[in-house]
Amino acid sequence: MKQFRPAVVQLRGVTKTYRMGKDNVVNALQGVDLDIHEGEFVAIMGPSGSGKSTLMNVVGCLDVSDTGEYILAGENVGKLSDDQLAAIRNKHVGFVFQTFNLLPRLNAIENVELPLVYGGDRKGRRERAIGALEAVGLGDRVHHRPAELSGGQQQRVAIARALLNDPAMILADEPTGNLDSRSSAEILAIFQRLNDEGKTVIMVTHEPDVAEHCKRIVRMRDGIVARDELVPRQRNAEHELREMIAAAASHVLQMPAARAASGAE
Amino acid sequence: MKLYDAFRSALQSLIVNKLRSALTMLGVIIGVAAVIAMVAIGNGASQSVQTSVLALGSNLITITPGSQTQDALRGAGPPAQTLTLDDMTSLKEQLGPTIKAIEAEQQAGNWQIAANGTNWNSRVTGVTEDYPAVRDWSTQSGDFFSDSDLRVNAQVAVIGATTSQQLFGDGDAVGQTLQLRQVFGQRARIINFKVIGVLEPKGSTFGFSRDDQILVPATTAQHVLTGRTNVVSSIVIKANSSDDMDNVTADVQSVLLNRHRISNPENADFTVTNQNDTLAALQGITATFTLLLGAIGGISLLVGGIGIMNIMLVSVNERTREIGIRKAVGARRFDILTQFLIEAIALTGLGGILGILLGWGITQVVARIPQASNLLLVITVGTVAIAVGVSVAIGVVFGLYPAMRAARLHPIQALRYE
Known part of the structure; x- marks a missing residue:
């Protein structure tokens, strides 16, 4: 139904082998074929050792495949040098990591600006960074450092950073892995909103609950794509978030003493 | 980036x-x-x-008698008495305007000096009349002695600023008389000199005060103080310029070798020291x-x-x-x-x-x-x-x-x- 849209990711027979020590050879990817088109929201799942992390590294141009072909946004990136890959990452890939990976010494704006530091103009950089932070609901926290922000807020800064260069795709590696359920719902809601706006989102996760917020699930096993299916009923994070807030509110209303105590502090 | x-x-x-x-x-x-x-x-x-070094006068070429000199280090041994006032006169005539000035010196040793009721001990040197020109050193009061003083072995003296201070205090030394004294066992020699000038203060070089000394005419030193007539302990030439010094050095060599009838420069009975070499x-x-x-x-x-x-x-x-x-x-x-x-x-x-x-x-x-x-x-x-x-x-x-x-x-x- 979406086949008329251009492909963002095209993998053909991609293999990757790691050599751990002298004799231990790990065949992380053993011939992966995968197409992801513009506007898709894909979850990549699989048990550890299934090759999903390696797949994410290759798709995110952090690593190159041994054999096979990878075309990212129309460019063959299979045989590029480190520096060329860096430029591709800068232009086409927005990373969101499980551990947020913000630079602790920089404030929110400076963290978000980073992709433009390595590619782009200094002119208008700050305004764009502030714009991106406002888009993820952190317009009032732009001068805070990561240590002054909650986990959910840090991850939102990371998403703002990923969005800044208007990449071909957002590549999220267990983005809710370090977050409580409410922050997770917030992050997933942002991803869904971005996807609704047409952004391609690829998310690596091992939690089925989280994967059901995507539109399509690719399951990896032993270095190949084992199953590739559409999600029959996509869960709505925005809706869940509202329910959570309502539940929390009624919980507080049922305990006026506790509320009074916390208000007195 | x-x-x-x-x-x-x-x-x-x-x-x-x-x-x-x-x-x-x-x-x-x-x-x-x-x-x-x-x-x-x-x-x-x-x-x-x-x-x-330059305070001793600039562009100086010094001729000393006797032993060979290498790299400005004088060889040991008693100084020979091979240089004379006639050598200086002859150099002056032959070098003419290629040099700025020339003078000869004879060390007369240390003497006890008495004047004005006090006494002091100072180095006495006999020099010729162009000493101020060679050393860039003029008198702060009085005058330097002239060639006529040299001709008559005049008993006149030009004294250093420190010497003047020690003997005469802040008073004017010019016109005063001082006595040079030397004691030989029971007998003492006492010679009177008239102070005709006081040198400008110059400070010290390598720890030696240059302002504590007494200059007398070279002929007076020879005939009255030392008895070593005609002999001088050094001849000092001031060249016109620093670039000129090598030429003048060579000229001095040839004039003196000729005068002393020495054919091989290796056997020279004098040493020419170029201030440039010393400086270098x-x-x-x-x-x-x-x-x-x-x-x-x-x-x-x-x-x-x-x-x-x-x-x-x-x-x-x-x-x-x-x-x-x-x-x-x-x-x-x-x-x-x-x-x-x-x-x-x-x-x-x-x-x-x-x-x-x-x-x-x-x-x-x-x-x-x-x-x-x-x-x-x-x-x-x-x-x-x-x-x-x-x-x-x-x-x-x-x-x-x-x-x-x-x-x-x-x-x-x-x-x-x-």
């Missing part, structure tokens, strides 16, 4: 680790300060040696001295550089994850390399500037030490430029390896680094 961002990020990381940056910089500060101060002291020594020899010594001091400073600079490398390696290790993040968002190898290199250069460059200030401070302190009072401490623009250049170069050299290690990190490994 733009240079602006590289600088900003470098300064930021230096500010975050204030204590560490300061301690690391201290190595460079001490190194640069050591180089600056040491070279300044060396240059100062060199300059004060030069001033001392002394400057060779001070240059070695300066080099040695500079090398000591250089070693501390090297140690400082190793400190920089050490701390940069620690910093790269600590910030592996940061490097991974930067690479993930698109930093190229060159971007990471410049970031860490600029950080190292900022450390050493700032250290260099502070080191120059500290070095300057050290020279100010040294200048206040009494023993070094006549040492001119010279910090030249060249020294400062070299110090800054060297400290920046040290930043590049010792920062390069850590920066290259950072640049070569693989993004995945760097991101996973705990």
Whole structure:
């Protein structure tokens, strides 16, 4: 139904082998074929050792495949040098990591600006960074450092950073892995909103609950794509978030003493 | 990455680790300060040696009797009596206008001096009338003696400023009489001299006060004081210019060899010493001295550089994850390399500037030490430029390896680094 849209990711027979020590050879990817088109929201799942992390590294141009072909946004990136890959990452890939990976010494704006530091103009950089932070609901926290922000807020800064260069795709590696359920719902809601706006989102996760917020699930096993299916009923994070807030509110209303105590502090 | 961002990020990381940056910089500060101060002291020594030598008069060629001279070091042995006043007269006639002035001297030894109810002990030298022209040394009061004084062995004296002060206090010495006394067992010789002039004060050279001496006509010294008639202990020529000195030296050689009927210059019974050679020899010594001091400073600079490398390696290790993040968002190898290199250069460059200030401070302190009072401490623009250049170069050299290690990190490994 979406086949008329251009492909963002095209993998053909991609293999990757790691050599751990002298004799231990790990065949992380053993011939992966995968197409992801513009506007898709894909979850990549699989048990550890299934090759999903390696797949994410290759798709995110952090690593190159041994054999096979990878075309990212129309460019063959299979045989590029480190520096060329860096430029591709800068232009086409927005990373969101499980551990947020913000630079602790920089404030929110400076963290978000980073992709433009390595590619782009200094002119208008700050305004764009502030714009991106406002888009993820952190317009009032732009001068805070990561240590002054909650986990959910840090991850939102990371998403703002990923969005800044208007990449071909957002590549999220267990983005809710370090977050409580409410922050997770917030992050997933942002991803869904971005996807609704047409952004391609690829998310690596091992939690089925989280994967059901995507539109399509690719399951990896032993270095190949084992199953590739559409999600029959996509869960709505925005809706869940509202329910959570309502539940929390009624919980507080049922305990006026506790509320009074916390208000007195 | 733009240079602006590289600088900003470098300064930021230096500010975050204030204590560490300061301690690391201290190595460079001490190194640069050591180089600056040491070279300044060396240059100062060199300059004060030069001033001392030139204070004896400039463009001087000295002819002494007897033993051979090599590299301005006079051979041992009693001085032969081969030079005469006639030699001087003959040189004066034959060299004519190719020289500025010529004089001859005879050392008459130390004498007890009595005048004005006090007594003193001073060196007495017989000189000829052009002494002031050769030595660039005129009288502050009275006059120098003339060739007519020499012809008649006049018992007149020109005395140094210190001698005048000792004998006559603040009063005018000119016109006064002083007595030269020498005691031989039971008998004493007492000779009266009339003071006709007082020399300008000149300070001391190599520890000898030049203002405590008595000059008398050379002929008077020969006939009245020493009895060594006609013989002189040195002839001093002032050349027209420094460039002229080699020519004049050669002319003096040939005139004197001819007069003394010596065909082989190796057998010359006199020695011609060129002031340029003396200066060159002394400057060779001070240059070695300066080099040695500079090398000591250089070693501390090297140690400082190793400190920089050490701390940069620690910093790269600590910030592996940061490097991974930067690479993930698109930093190229060159971007990471410049970031860490600029950080190292900022450390050493700032250290260099502070080191120059500290070095300057050290020279100010040294200048206040009494023993070094006549040492001119010279910090030249060249020294400062070299110090800054060297400290920046040290930043590049010792920062390069850590920066290259950072640049070569693989993004995945760097991101996973705990």
